Amino acid sequence: MEEGKMDENEWGYHGEGNKSLVVAHAQRCVVLRFLKFPPNKKKTSEEILQHLQNIVDFGKNVMKDFLGENYVHCGEVVQLPLEFVKQLCLKIQCERPESRCDKDLDTLSGYAMCLPNLTRLQTYHFVEHRPILCVEIKVATGKWKKISKYCPLDLYSGNKQRMHFALKSLLQEAQNNLRIFKNGELIYGCGDARSPAADLKELAHHLKPFFFPSNGLASGPHCTRAVIRELVRVITRVLLSSSDKGRAGALRLGLQGPRVCEASPFSRSLHHQGKNTPEHSGLPKGCLLYKTLQVQMLDQMDIEGLYPLYNRVERYLEEFPEERKTLQIDGPYDEVFYQKLLDLSTEDDGTVAFALRKVQQYRVAMTAKDCSIMITLSPYLQGTSSDQRPVIPSSRSRLAFSVSVLDLDLKPYESIPHQYKLDSKIVNYYSKTVHAKDDTVRSTRFKEHEDCTLVLHKV
Ligand SMILES: O=P(O)(O)O[C@@H]1[C@@H](OP(=O)(O)O)[C@H](OP(=O)(O)O)[C@H](O)[C@H](OP(=O)(O)O)[C@H]1OP(=O)(O)O
Numbered sequence: 001m002e003e004g005k006m007d008e009n010e011w012g013y014h015g016e017g018n019k020s021l022v023v024a025h026a027q028r029c030v031v032l033r034f035l036k037f038p039p040n041k042k043k044t045s046e047e048i049l050q051h052l053q054n055i056v057d058f059g060k061n062v063m064k065d066f067l068g069e070n071y072v073h074c075g076e077v078v079q080l081p082l083e084f085v086k087q088l089c090l091k092i093q094c095e096r097p098e099s100r101c102d103k104d105l106d107t108l109s110g111y112a113m114c115l116p117n118l119t120r121l122q123t124y125h126f127v128e129h130r131p132i133l134c135v136e137i138k139v140a141t142g143k144w145k146k147i148s149k150y151c152p153l154d155l156y157s158g159n160k161q162r163m164h165f166a167l168k169s170l171l172q173e174a175q176n177n178l179r180i181f182k183n184g185e186l187i188y189g190c191g192d193a194r195s196p197a198a199d200l201k202e203l204a205h206h207l208k209p210f211f212f213p214s215n216g217l218a219s220g221p222h223c224t225r226a227v228i229r230e231l232v233r234v235i236t237r238v239l240l241s242s243s244d245k246g247r248a249g250a251l252r253l254g255l256q257g258p259r260v261c262e263a264s265p266f267s268r269s270l271h272h273q274g275k276n277t278p279e280h281s282g283l284p285k286g287c288l289l290y291k292t293l294q295v296q297m298l299d300q301m302d303i304e305g306l307y308p309l310y311n312r313v314e315r316y317l318e319e320f321p322e323e324r325k326t327l328q329i330d331g332p333y334d335e336v337f338y339q340k341l342l343d344l345s346t347e348d349d350g351t352v353a354f355a356l357r358k359v360q361q362y363r364v365a366m367t368a369k370d371c372s373i374m375i376t377l378s379p380y381l382q383g384t385s386s387d388q389r390p391v392i393p394s395s396r397s398r399l400a401f402s403v404s405v406l407d408l409d410l411k412p413y414e415s416i417p418h419q420y421k422l423d424s425k426i427v428n429y430y431s432k433t434v435h436a437k438d439d440t441v442r443s444t445r446f447k448e449h450e451d452c453t454l455v456l457h458k459v
């Protein structure tokens, strides 16, 4: 990137999350990712540079090893002319969703991350003329007002039927968990809770060049359904494919835990069939979902088990604050940090080292639970030597695809008390609702009993 010649008119607003804002270059397949902060919480340039460098290092030294070389794009830290950043910030402000404007783009440090534009990932550097579709799935569930049937456990089940259900539910209620881009432009899903619900008919229209319905219908509700079904089928196949040629995942965790949500429509049948066990997880070992799930399972204890360990580290830091650096609480996220994560022993010897290891593993697991997956698809052109991507058949033609993971910034150490509070809130809410439900059931029973007595009395 030639920083001296930066022109804000060549960049456009692309999207943002809770802590960063992304702008995309109009011609080249690159984006700039800036940090955002609440207005009263400005950081120094050195702090921002360190923060960004930590993000890059964490991707390079930890996530690439866990998830695979091809899936993770770490990018690099770049220094930009301050005037360019200022002008860019002014230019894009009107496009930002209101709900995200509680934080300001950092315009003071001049530092940002430069990454490949994953919505147009083809040959990376230049925009090609082939149409390109990109589906972004955020792994975690959000806290929106409308209840969604989407459950990440279905997506991660490896069971095609459940994966189809998860993806269809996402398409029906995208919230902030699903976005679809065509040629780098957002065509489905929204950046703002207040945006109107996206239209499946319109989406199907956009998708036709990729998935012409095999039933031959070119319009109407049947066509829409067929195109959407084909999208869901292709995405499921891509998610189950092993497109990474890098070294095998470093983690050897067995896939355990509740693999179906109690509220899921699959819950009963799977329990009934005795299929709610790790052996029945149908995820192929090389696929990204399998690897992500393994990292998500690095937290071998829940927040209630972890919190006392966090407090042990806190007490130690209160006594020896200068040790924060040696303990690598805020980085550097280097090989030493990575190696410690691989120790999965669960026997607590009462040391700070044990407590810290569990805290760090928990942070990494949390990060993997909140990442996004980007899938790009474009018509495969036979004989295109530049296209090294794997190929998948679709109803229309063959599609070249790539899969990447996004937003792999390590969750801060400070997020642990936040998680603890959040968990307590959920537990409280849950017990209250369960009690309220029990009370309702009891009072209904009582009423039924009264009714019953009355009826008997009458007779
Ligand atoms: O804490 P929560 O539950 O509000 O989760 C935050 C997410 O909110 P959500 O519940 O999905 O609407 C929030 O998602 P949004 O994009 O803001 O919807 C972020 O993912 C945030 O992570 P980070 O602090 O930016 O690393 C998430 O924060 P962490 O708790 O993961 O640090």
Ligand SMILES: Nc1ncnc2c1ncn2[C@@H]1O[C@H](COP(=O)(O)OP(=O)(O)OP(=O)(O)O)[C@@H](O)[C@H]1O
Binding pocket: 014, 015, 016, 017, 018, 019, 020, 021, 022, 031, 033, 115, 116, 117, 118, 119, 136, 179, 370, 372, 406, 407, 409
């Ligand atoms: N390399 C990239 N290529 C294309 N689009 C990107 C890229 N990085 C981020 N984006 C887009 O910008 C959005 C915001 O980026 P990102 O998820 O990194 O923000 P965040 O603030 O870290 O999110 P969160 O709220 O989940 O913590 C993403 O959802 C995605 O649509």
